[in-house]
């Protein structure tokens with residue numbers, strides 16, 4: 001009598017395309033990052049890819065992962081194992097919503113694309129020679145020079161109007177630092193694995209990458225400057241270009257993924273609305289200005 005063979009239970013044939021199982025393996029980073037991967041980075045990158053690119057309901061358990069499935073065919077005695085009764089089969093998990101699948105696919109694409117764009121992630125990267133220039137841009141969008149410059153300007157300013165603008169810029173910069181720290185602390189997305197952690201002055205949450213603090217600051221400062229400084233058109237264009245380049249350079253330096261910067265730009269743009277709403281003036285904060293004007 002022939003014993004029927006147990007057939008492996010496979011997911012729906014369309015599922016791999018939906019969640020990205022069939023995508024090719026990620027090639028090694030062309031830029032090389034800091035030269036070689038740190039221990040555990042491969043696993044970390046892979047885990048993040050998995051988290052980002054696969055749908056939990058569809059994600060095979062470690063036992064049924066592709067590598068396991070490619071393992072040598074079990075011996076005939078094991079292949080002839082009886083089909084588990086329906087009651088013993090694992091109950092299917094909740095199917096992911098389209099939004100969840102789309103988000104995971106977007107994040108997986110984000111990781112891949114950002115890795116490809118990280119051409120200045122290390123000195124030996126494809127565009128490694130441009131790294132010093134991009135690091136200069138990094139300093140130009142950093143919190144310390146902006147805070148220091150604003151405080152210096154406040155100390156030197158002799159006109160009440162100038163002081164009002166600078167005081168609000170200071171408020172905007174502090175608000176930005178606080179909001180970015182809160183979101184980074186909540187989201188806790190790791191920086192790209194190819195990032196070299198050699199950044200100029202950081203605080204503890206800066207080990208996280210979402211959102212890009214440089215992008216929020218650049219977008220907010222850009223709006224602030226365009227609204228409150230009277231500048232010739234070429235200078236206005238330069239300010240906008242600076243903000244955009246600071247954002248792009250974050251991905252090229254390997255500091256961020258594209259979505260960190262995109263969200264950072266949106267968040268920074270909105271932050272200016274908050275600053276505008278709570279605008280500090282002798283009318284809205286008379287005590288503050290009274291102290292200052294003494």
Ligand SMILES: CC(C)=CCC/C(C)=C/CC/C(C)=C/COP(=O)(O)O
Nearest residue numbers: 143144201202203206212213214215
């Ligand atoms: C007074 C005080 C607490 C100043 C802190 C200034 C500071 C260390 C800001 C952090 C700037 C920074 C490294 C942001 C990270 O930018 P990402 O674009 O890498 O998120």
